[in-house]
Amino acid sequence: EDKVVQSPLSLVVHEGDTVTLNCSYEVTNFRSLLWYKQEKKAPTFLFMLTSSGIEKKSGRLSSILDKKELSSILNITATQTGDSAIYLCAASNFGNEKLTFGTGTRLTIIP
Amino acid sequence: DTAVSQTPKYLVTQMGNDKSIKCEQNLGHDTMYWYKQDSKKFLKIMFSYNNKELIINETVPNRFSPKSPDKAHLNLHINSLELGDSAVYFCASSHRAGGAWDEQFFGPGTRLTVL
Numbered sequence: 001e002d003k004v005v006q007s008p009l010s011l012v013v014h015e016g017d018t019v020t021l022n023c024s025y026e027v028t029n030f031r032s033l034l035w036y037k038q039e040k041k042a043p044t045f046l047f048m049l050t051s052s053g054i055e056k057k058s059g060r061l062s063s064i065l066d067k068k069e070l071s072s073i074l075n076i077t078a079t080q081t082g083d084s085a086i087y088l089c090a091a092s093n094f095g096n097e098k099l100t101f102g103t104g105t106r107l108t109i110i111p
Numbered sequence: 112d113t114a115v116s117q118t119p120k121y122l123v124t125q126m127g128n129d130k131s132i133k134c135e136q137n138l139g140h141d142t143m144y145w146y147k148q149d150s151k152k153f154l155k156i157m158f159s160y161n162n163k164e165l166i167i168n169e170t171v172p173n174r175f176s177p178k179s180p181d182k183a184h185l186n187l188h189i190n191s192l193e194l195g196d197s198a199v200y201f202c203a204s205s206h207r208a209g210g211a212w213d214e215q216f217f218g219p220g221t222r223l224t225v226l
Contacts, residue, residue, distance in 0.1 A: 032213050042115070042201065042217040043154070086152055092213035098167060099213060101154040 002027045004091050006102035014110050017079050021105045023089030024071040033065050033072045034099065036088040043088055046074070076107075084109045114138050115218035117202050123224045124192055131188045132221045134202030142166075142207040143185035144215065145177060148199045160185055161207050192225045199223070 003026045013019055025033065032050045036043035047056045049065035049072060056063050060079075065072045076083055086106050090099040115136045124130055136143060144167075145157040159167035160179040174190040185202060202218040205211060 034213065034215075036217075038152075041219040045214065045216060048214050088152075088154065090154075096167070097159070097207075097212050098156050098169075099215060104152050106152075 002091065002093065002098075002100040004089055004100050004102035006087075006089050006105050008105060009103065010106040010108070012108045012110060013079060015079055015081060017109075018075065018077045019079060019107060021074040021076075021087050021089075021107070022071065023073070023102055024069075025089075025091040025100075026070065027091045027093045027100060029094040030067070030070075031092045031094045034090045034092070035063055035072070035074050036090065038086040038088055038104070039084075046087075079107075079109045081109045081111055083107060115202055115204055115216055117200075117218040117221050119221060120219060121222050121224075123226065125226055126192055126194060128192050129188070129190045130192060130223070131186055132200055132202075132223075134185045134187075134218055136183055136202075136204040136216075136218075138204055138206075138216060140204035140206045140216075141182050142205050142212055143179065143182070144203040144205075145185065145187050146201040146203060146217075148201060148220070150198070154201070158185075158187075189223075192223075194225050197223055197225045 007022045035046040047063045052067040060077045063074045086104040088104045089102045142161045144159040158177045163179045199220045203215040205215045
């Protein structure tokens, strides 16, 4: 069965710190790895990664996929209180068209 | 303009009742999904529809019945509600024909509480 594991489960840091969130996957016929940010309501799309080693960047957030290690990281630099959220990682595969989600990392930024 | 919208946002009901949740997307997507998020924040796919045709039907009790009147709408009807149905239900959509079925956009969720 396809599986996505995220670590740490929760993280508390001070504003201005840099954080790295981890995601590992076991998915047959892997297609893509996605990151979402979930505050109080809907998960909002951050990145979709399909190629190994190519960093995607959006402001202070960046992410990279390592297909050899079956993992991805999400980096947030100069964290702000608005970054406090649950960050969800999901993997997709060719064939069954389902996203398999991890349990998320709850990030709390202390002012 | 809300891209993916759901109604209602909150639903509190008694065990045994039947209820429906509605979802609409104005993104022009051809595929829509229902997910269930439990108290531990674990998101799990329930159903997906492509152009009104069911393409994913996970192991979900048959008390749950999705209906897609057109590709912009996907409703979820739940019969004989049970305590374990309490969760947040998210609708999502994507553009499968464009090859990007995995880039999914989520609605705000419906928090269902069964008493």
